[in-house]
Amino acid sequence: MAGQRISVKELLEKGVYSQGKAVHLYRIFYEHGPANGTGLFLPVDQGLEHGPVDFFPNPPSVDPDFQCRLALEGKFSAIEFQPGPSRKYMRDYVGRLPLVYKLSGKTNIPSDDEAISCLTGTVEEACELGADAVGYTLYVGSPTQERDFKQVTAIRRECDHLGMPLIIWSYPRGKAVKAKGGADSLYAVDYAARVACELGADVVKLNVPVFKDEDRPNQPAPYNQLRLDTKAAVAKLVESAGRVPVLIAGGSRISDEDLLLKAEACLEAGAIGLIFGRNIWQRKFADALAMAKRIHEILARFGR
DSSP states (O other): OOOOOOOHHHHHHTTOSOHHHHHHHHIIIIISTTOSSOEEEEEOOHHHHTOGGGGTTSGGGGSHHHHHHHHHHTTOSEEEEOHHHHHHHGGGGTTTSOEEEEOEEOOSSSOGGGOOOEEOOOHHHHHHTTOSEEEEEEEETOTTHHHHHHHHHHHHHHHHHHTOOEEEEEEEOSHHHHHTTOTTSHHHHHHHHHHHHHHTOSEEEEOOOOOOTTTGGGSOTTGGGOOOOHHHHHHHHHHHHTTSOEEEEOOSOOOHHHHHHHHHHHHHHTOOEEEOSHHHHTSOHHHHHHHHHHHHHHHGGGOO
16 A cells, blocks of 8 residues: 655645645744654643653653753754643743644543543634644544544634644544454554544544554454555555645654654655654653654655
8 A cells, every 4th residue: 555645735735724724834844843844743741641650761851841942952843732831831932833732631540441532722722822733632432422523523613713723633542442453453543544534634643553463353344354564554544534644653662763664664654744752752852852863864855
């Protein structure tokens, strides 16, 4: 399977985005970060999603200013924060570092079997803070799906009205998903890619599917017959997302070699960019900058 990368410029030319959204997306993808149509994002919502435990590997990272300085010096396309850090730290970086304002989240204390995307902010707040996009986590397949769909529909309408790009974190969750191969199966992640497309995302954030022999028989056909490498699996996601550019998440910390191989394979498959958090800011500052530089060298080859 071959992924067909669609660039922001192509989408602008096709009139897919309103003028307001186009301005924000152009800033993110062509004026900051690699500035060549690819994106490198630094997500920092793990303090809410996972708790302080994620900061233990690198104690200075508990201070959001650590990630702000890292995103600026490491030439990231944007940093992603929940409302609190957005208000208390981004004032020092006005005009120099694009902000993705996260509108939803949850703690990891309740079971993921009934994941609920709780609203934490509004699109109007994002505009007041000068954000260049908003983010919303959609739990595809969760028992709370009906409520989730209503929330994201209201947010999409507000984004359209205010000219604010909507990035959907599209994550499979719940018992029903587990019964059909798991949240990281190709079936589940591919479905999540399509749901984001169907519900009106401007950009979608996805995880790389994982192939486990024990889970494959539980996936609906034809997914139960497929075993793809990273590049082919991501290409399938890109295909299903259609005219919604795909960002690939970094997930839990992996080795340097695996992270760089993942980055290259995903870009070759058609992803428009990478949204790597813990794999970057769980390092000492100098080491994090060095890794960002290595990733930039890969992104430089895929500009459009």
